[in-house]
Amino acid sequence: MQHCVSSKRMAAIRFTSAALCAIGAYVVLGAPIALAQPVDYGALEQLFGEPVTTSVTGKPQRVTDAPANIEIITQDDIRRSGATSIPQVLQFVTGVDVRQDGIASVDVGIRGYNQASNPHLMVLVNGRQVYMVDYGRIVWSAIPVQLDEIRQIEVIKGPSSALYGFNAVGGVINIITYDPLNDKVDTATFRAGTPGYLGGSAVATAHIGDTAGVRLSAGGFSARDFAAGPLQGDDRAARLSPYADNFNADSRWRITPEIETFAEVSLGQTQLSGQAPPGVFGSERLLSNSVRMGINADTRLGWLSLSAYRSDARDNIYNVNGGVPIQVGDYQSTYVVQASDLMKLGTDHTLRLGLEYRADADDSGDLAGGTIGSMIYAASLMWDWQVTPSITLTNAVRTDVMQLHYSGTLLQGTGISNADYNHTTLVEPSFNSGAVWRATAQDTFRLTLARGVQLPTLLQYGLQVRPGFYAPLAFIGSPDLSPSIVWNAELDYDRALPVIASSLRTALFLQRTDDVIAWPFGAPLSIAPTGMPLFRSQNVGYSTAAGAEIGLKGHSDSGFRWNASYALVATTDHTALNRGPAPTSIVEYAESAPRNVVIGGFGYSRDKWEMDLMARWQSSFLDYRMNQDRTALIPVTIDNYVTMNARIGYRVTENVTVALAAQQFNAPALADTAGPPIQRQIILSLTTHL
Amino acid sequence: MAQTADAASLSAKDVQVLGRVMAFLQPPPGGGSIAVVFAHDNAASRHDAEAIVALLGDGLRSGGGMLRPMLRDSASLEPGDFSVLVAAEGASGDAVMAASRAHHALCVTGDLAAVQAGACTMAIRSEPRVEVVISHAAAAAAGIEFVAAFRLMVREI
Numbered sequence: 001m002q003h004c005v006s007s008k009r010m011a012a013i014r015f016t017s018a019a020l021c022a023i024g025a026y027v028v029l030g031a032p033i034a035l036a037q038p039v040d041y042g043a044l045e046q047l048f049g050e051p052v053t054t055s056v057t058g059k060p061q062r063v064t065d066a067p068a069n070i071e072i073i074t075q076d077d078i079r080r081s082g083a084t085s086i087p088q089v090l091q092f093v094t095g096v097d098v099r100q101d102g103i104a105s106v107d108v109g110i111r112g113y114n115q116a117s118n119p120h121l122m123v124l125v126n127g128r129q130v131y132m133v134d135y136g137r138i139v140w141s142a143i144p145v146q147l148d149e150i151r152q153i154e155v156i157k158g159p160s161s162a163l164y165g166f167n168a169v170g171g172v173i174n175i176i177t178y179d180p181l182n183d184k185v186d187t188a189t190f191r192a193g194t195p196g197y198l199g200g201s202a203v204a205t206a207h208i209g210d211t212a213g214v215r216l217s218a219g220g221f222s223a224r225d226f227a228a229g230p231l232q233g234d235d236r237a238a239r240l241s242p243y244a245d246n247f248n249a250d251s252r253w254r255i256t257p258e259i260e261t262f263a264e265v266s267l268g269q270t271q272l273s274g275q276a277p278p279g280v281f282g283s284e285r286l287l288s289n290s291v292r293m294g295i296n297a298d299t300r301l302g303w304l305s306l307s308a309y310r311s312d313a314r315d316n317i318y319n320v321n322g323g324v325p326i327q328v329g330d331y332q333s334t335y336v337v338q339a340s341d342l343m344k345l346g347t348d349h350t351l352r353l354g355l356e357y358r359a360d361a362d363d364s365g366d367l368a369g370g371t372i373g374s375m376i377y378a379a380s381l382m383w384d385w386q387v388t389p390s391i392t393l394t395n396a397v398r399t400d401v402m403q404l405h406y407s408g409t410l411l412q413g414t415g416i417s418n419a420d421y422n423h424t425t426l427v428e429p430s431f432n433s434g435a436v437w438r439a440t441a442q443d444t445f446r447l448t449l450a451r452g453v454q455l456p457t458l459l460q461y462g463l464q465v466r467p468g469f470y471a472p473l474a475f476i477g478s479p480d481l482s483p484s485i486v487w488n489a490e491l492d493y494d495r496a497l498p499v500i501a502s503s504l505r506t507a508l509f510l511q512r513t514d515d516v517i518a519w520p521f522g523a524p525l526s527i528a529p530t531g532m533p534l535f536r537s538q539n540v541g542y543s544t545a546a547g548a549e550i551g552l553k554g555h556s557d558s559g560f561r562w563n564a565s566y567a568l569v570a571t572t573d574h575t576a577l578n579r580g581p582a583p584t585s586i587v588e589y590a591e592s593a594p595r596n597v598v599i600g601g602f603g604y605s606r607d608k609w610e611m612d613l614m615a616r617w618q619s620s621f622l623d624y625r626m627n628q629d630r631t632a633l634i635p636v637t638i639d640n641y642v643t644m645n646a647r648i649g650y651r652v653t654e655n656v657t658v659a660l661a662a663q664q665f666n667a668p669a670l671a672d673t674a675g676p677p678i679q680r681q682i683i684l685s686l687t688t689h690l
Numbered sequence: 691m692a693q694t695a696d697a698a699s700l701s702a703k704d705v706q707v708l709g710r711v712m713a714f715l716q717p718p719p720g721g722g723s724i725a726v727v728f729a730h731d732n733a734a735s736r737h738d739a740e741a742i743v744a745l746l747g748d749g750l751r752s753g754g755g756m757l758r759p760m761l762r763d764s765a766s767l768e769p770g771d772f773s774v775l776v777a778a779e780g781a782s783g784d785a786v787m788a789a790s791r792a793h794h795a796l797c798v799t800g801d802l803a804a805v806q807a808g809a810c811t812m813a814i815r816s817e818p819r820v821e822v823v824i825s826h827a828a829a830a831a832a833g834i835e836f837v838a839a840f841r842l843m844v845r846e847i
Contacts, residue, residue, distance in 0.1 A: 043710070
């Protein structure tokens with residue numbers, strides 16, 4: 001089935017073409033100046049006295065200069081949080097929501113729109129995407145990064161599709177690890193605590209002169225999962241104990257002063273309980289691996305970069321239905337090739353050209369009756385213009401062309417054929433524009449506009465679950481789905497407050513999501529052309545959001561540090577979902593995330609001691625789980641709550657630190673979803689820096 | 691670096707920034723000296739230069755070596771082996787730029803107007819936030835090149 005491009009999309013495509021012509025005309029006016037050497041984050045951060053990022057535009061920038069709302073979590077922040085996982089750190093970032101219903105079962109959202117198996121967030125490790133292609137979700141315990149090897153976590157709020165492509169609509173989290181060539185990190189950490197938690201990690205770096213470096217890391221954990229709480233029967237029986245083991249090798253070799261290569265390999269396995277599929281509680285076991293290689297070169301044409309990576313995952317999902325265990329499996333694969341050219345033209349202009357090819361596939365007889373996949377071809381252009389010493393204008397545009405393909409045996413009677421998939425092609429433009437005005441030495445204004453694109457996930461397209469497998473009716477995907485389009489406008493104001501050694505950050509934003517996608521487990525009942533009743537992925541309307549954030553953060557030379565923030569997101573859904581007396585979909589963004597969140601933190605370091613206290617209050621929201629016979633959704637109100645974390649660290653020697661951390665010490669259990677409540681955790685850790 | 695009172699044109703923090711900038715020169719100077727230049731027959735300029743030398747203390751680490759500071763009169767810059775020129779108050783001008791070109795030395799000042807006029811290569815300011823401004827023409831004339839990531843993050847004029 002050929003997907004016809006709507007007139008609205010054609011207008012967007014014409015805009016993209018015109019923009020490219022205008023920028024292309026400008027490019028020929030200046031000769032590119034050759035650049036050299038990669039980004040040495042540590043040295044640049046020391047020079048400018050603040051973190052440096054390439055995540056917003058592809059060029060290195062000071063965080064305060066970036067044309068986006070970005071927050072940086074440093075390695076010091078990670079250590080002081082006492083966290084044992086990345087989501088535990090993220091829950092104290094303004095505008096970020098974390099929903100957790102198991103030790104390792106976590107979903108993260110930015111500015112609302114959070115849900116089980118959230119597909120709105122893009123997560124990367126050093127620019128490599130790490131989400132699962134089945135539902136576009138993140139399995140955090142499968143990310144092959146140890147906390148000790150993270151230099152910084154960059155949280156970009158709002159759509160960033162012009163740089164990252166499809167699915168970077170809610171926000172982007174880029175996990176930046178230490179550089180194997182410029183940084184030397186050698187640590188070992190051991191952790192033990194509740195509930196039945198044992199974990200550890202080791203990171204080692206070796207340098208060969210100043211031309212090559214390799215960093216090896218390994219780590220993992222095992223634990224008893226949170227108590228089952230409200231889960232009964234099949235949902236309770238399907239829970240397995242969580243664990244994870246990951247290994248990563250990251251290397252960089254400077255062949256000449258102008259040319260360097262890099263290579264990365266990772267392996268991992270994890271088991272966790274959670275919602276699989278959304279609304280149904282089960283467990284999954286995941287084996288994953290990835291290989292990435294690339295080359296950077298300083299040439300007369302600019303700083304050229306070429307990289308390729310392949311990642312795959314073998315996933316087994318375990319449920320219980322009517323007392324009978326069910327196991328489904330799939331094999332997910334991703335191949336990506338990326339090329340870019342970053343060049344400075346004259347004194348005021350920076351351009352970045354990008355090309356990308358991506359192939360994703362989900363091979364599952366159980367879930368798809370075969371293999372559903374997509375191929376994406378993309379081209380992007382970023383232009384950064386220092387208009388005046390105090391004003392910078394950045395524009396980025398990108399066009400993605402997606403082709404679906406399917407091979408296998410579709411369910412009979414649904415009215416969909418293999419040809420319907422194989423003839424589906426989408427062309428979608430996206431853009432990000434930002435103006436930064438440094439009005440005074442203390443005041444900065446930022447205005448950003450964006451159009452982001454969320455592609456339906458592979459199983460939203462190609463799910464084929466027969467009647468009686470999870471429920472009496474069939475659940476299927478649809479090749480007719482339109483991608484969701486996210487429009488975002490934001491105004492930020494930052495002010496430095498040197499009198500109190502702090503900085504104030506504020507933001508106002510408006511967002512609209514067109515063609516919201518309801519996947520089969522959250523879609524209204526449909527009738528196929530053959531008369532067969534089923535649940536089918538569909539576009540269900542639009543959603544709007546408005547919000548505000550305000551935060552204050554500071555530290556003193558005497559060792560004190562503090563932060564306080566408030567975030568508001570008011571979401572309104574205009575969809576065909578949940579209009580009757582009984583809920584039919586978990587897709588209810590107006591209710592699915594807390595509207596108000598207050599975060600506070602206080603810390604103090606003196607001599608060998610380090611103490612930190614963090615607290616988060618969030619307002620109530622609504623979640624769902626399925627009833628035992630899988631025929632109805634049960635709405636569950638998640639009451640407002642406060643969670644408080646604390647950590648005390650003591651440096652025994654120059655190389656050895658002992659720390660005691662308590663996650664949620666103020667309450668033994670807190671309901672955070674319709675599933676098991678989060679339990680208090682006490683963790684003792686021992687860290688050695690070699 | 692000696693902890694003394696800030697010079698009129700460069701503060702202790704400015705000098706610290708200068709030390710970090712050395713790592714981003716392409717290639718970084720491996721040794722030699724820093725010529726701290728004062729305007730000929732200008733007592734205030736000489737006083738400023740002496741304060742800057744005091745702030746530099748034993749010198750700046752660069753490329754595995756040390757750049758030692760030395761006081762120089764702008765009227766006598768021809769001889770000598772220096773990799774960096776620091777122009778004290780009132781010293782930026784034709785003589786300093788000529789020496790910068792002849793020695794392929796980086797010229798640094800706290801006077802932004804001098805860099806805007808092309809009379810020195812780099813201006814440094816560390817308060818209220820670190821700012822580095824580079825004259826593209828002056829850098830090109832002196833054969834000064836910087837690491838790509840650094841060039842992308844500073845203001846060029």
